[in-house]
Amino acid sequence: MGLFKRIKNIIRSNINSKQSFYNNDCYSDTNFENFSGNFEDSDIDEQIKSSLKPESSADALEREYYANLELPYGADFNEIKASYKRLLKKYHPDKFYGNPQKLEIAQEVVKKLNIAYNYFEQKYNK
Numbered sequence: 588m589g590l591f592k593r594i595k596n597i598i599r600s601n602i603n604s605k606q607s608f609y610n611n612d613c614y615s616d617t618n619f620e621n622f623s624g625n626f627e628d629s630d631i632d633e634q635i636k637s638s639l640k641p642e643s644s645a646d647a648l649e650r651e652y653y654a655n656l657e658l659p660y661g662a663d664f665n666e667i668k669a670s671y672k673r674l675l676k677k678y679h680p681d682k683f684y685g686n687p688q689k690l691e692i693a694q695e696v697v698k699k700l701n702i703a704y705n706y707f708e709q710k711y712n713k
Contacts, residue, residue: 590678593657594692597699600654652703664711671704 653660656670678696683689 590683590689590692590696593678593696596657597655597696601651649706652706655699655703664707667704667707671700674700 650660653662656662656667657674658666658670662670675697678693678700680690680693680697683693
């Protein structure tokens with residue numbers, strides 16, 4: 588996968604995660620109040636409310652980090668580490684020393700990779 592295609596995928600995943608997060612207005616708590624009167628069992632009410640709430644910003648951020656590492660959501664730390672090393676070798680800025688435009692883009696990609704990897708290192712206490 589070329590450098591520009593990788594950047595396009597990162598941007599697309601960031602846009603998609605932000606759109607899905609902000610487009611969940613129909614699941615706000617005010618809609619639940621209007622909707623909850625139709626059920627007799629309050630346990631069912633709570634299950635529906637919890638399943639329809641939009642994901643938290645931490646989940647959205649974690650999904651973005653998985654996308655930056657080109658991994659499916661929920662991958663284990665060994666997969667994260669392998670993907671990080673593979674992508675770091677592929678997009679390291681030293682490879683693009685002769686081309687300033689690609690060098691700048693590679694620096695941004697590596698910065699995102701480092702942020703994502705550091706997040707998962709802290710999460711898994713490695």
